[in-house]
Amino acid sequence: MKPGFTGSPLHRLNLEHDADTQFAAHLADPRARLLRLSGLDPVADAEGALAWAALTDAPAGAELALLGIIDDAPRFVALDPAARGSMHAGIFALLTAMPAGEAALYATARSLVDWHARHGFCARCGVATAASRAGWARQCPACSTIHFPRTDPVVIMLAEEGDAILLGRQASWPAGRFSALAGFVEVGESIEEAVARELFEEAGVRVTDVRYVVSQPWPFPSQLMIACMAKVETRDLALDLAEIVEGIWVTREEVRAALAGDPGSRFAVPPPYAIAHTLLARWAAD
């Protein structure tokens, strides 16, 4: 199963050397299209795919970003410093119903527009910045610093002991929902070290081996989710109850039942677009 938010039809452009030239040329292309968004949220067309408009539909004076090319047509999105988004269920219903790849395209646009909206000033000197590099950066007119969109790596992992894995529940989740533990990679850490630290902090378990499985982008706002398996020494837990209110060890049979939506299942799994679902499915299939 392909992870959620991957498989975009977008051909990204190599903007390293001549972004301004490419931006101008694609802006003048009559085939150019503008992705419609509602704030940061997706807008569907009559067929349930992402909706597109003409470049002239962009708000007057709006900065534009060149997302890339689809079907020979340049694809832009308007930058909106006031754009705000949500994570309400309707967004996920819309994205799940769309053709494969549309959610991935939306994820790129959302993360990019959101980053611009939250980074309008130079972190180095405080002056208002302007979009540059075809909308893939912002530059400061005062100190010339170029700021690039951020992507925050997050590890998400299943501790494994014998034929069972550890799932946890956060207080804010729907009743019965359990998932893999997760946390941001900190500066100065490898993926393997972040996995070990997070599992010890959140569950008190000591990791002996880490194995990478799969990754996905997560556009709320802009994480790189790095899914791993981690062998641990024992099933004894010391939960950080401020993070994880309950931890359970579950078997492959139990994970398979939960993934199949068995009404008698001990727990409910995360939705298919979440990498935790992919990780559980890969482990269950082993």
Next chain:
Amino acid sequence: MKPGFTGSPLHRLNLEHDADTQFAAHLADPRARLLRLSGLDPVADAEGALAWAALTDAPAGAELALLGIIDDAPRFVALDPAARGSMHAGIFALLTAMPAGEAALYATARSLVDWHARHGFCARCGVATAASRAGWARQCPACSTIHFPRTDPVVIMLAEEGDAILLGRQASWPAGRFSALAGFVEVGESIEEAVARELFEEAGVRVTDVRYVVSQPWPFPSQLMIACMAKVETRDLALDLAEIVEGIWVTREEVRAALAGDPGSRFAVPPPYAIAHTLLARWAAD
């Protein structure tokens, strides 16, 4: 072989819930020590390990960050908005000569101090920010936004066809030096997608399969290096000459000779602290 900049002796603190309390308590601990830096560069003690000072040696009024705990002693570093660093050979000679783990500890401190130095203003509203969360964030006094240190994920990979891998040379590198191709993960991409895009952009090769191998933090300024193998369809190259001035396909025997420092080798490999070295060594050992 353990990747460079990993294996730090530092015990990181879980600062999620009570950072201010922990910061105050550790600041008052008579065992607390201050990491010495020269700008962003490392300072060695008489034994060649990282040098430490008393907290009272911090410049008057300097903000401090609590790095974590080593040997029961809290470890701090002073934040310096004027701190600048370099990547001269002397730094790497010093770090390579240090006990294992010291380079990793230094990497964390360098990335953190550097991030504070380059992010003194709120990217959301332009106002000067102050260190918060024990030095692991900055908060804006005007709009209350909390900014966290950034870690930029980078993919670095060996394209593989049959029993040969692709190495490239950048114009700025020492004569004869070849390494894995690499590039930043963009917003909206998975690791696997970034590997495929970068190999196509830089070398014109199409990827059919990506396998994660190993990772490391890289503190110049703050990357997460994600090392992968990628199977490709053919050895035909279309190099982006602005990035890669020469590409060569090399065999396992040739990589082993280069890693062993054979004077007759076709090429020289990156130094041991670079993840490309680890990646080459793992492949050569297969």
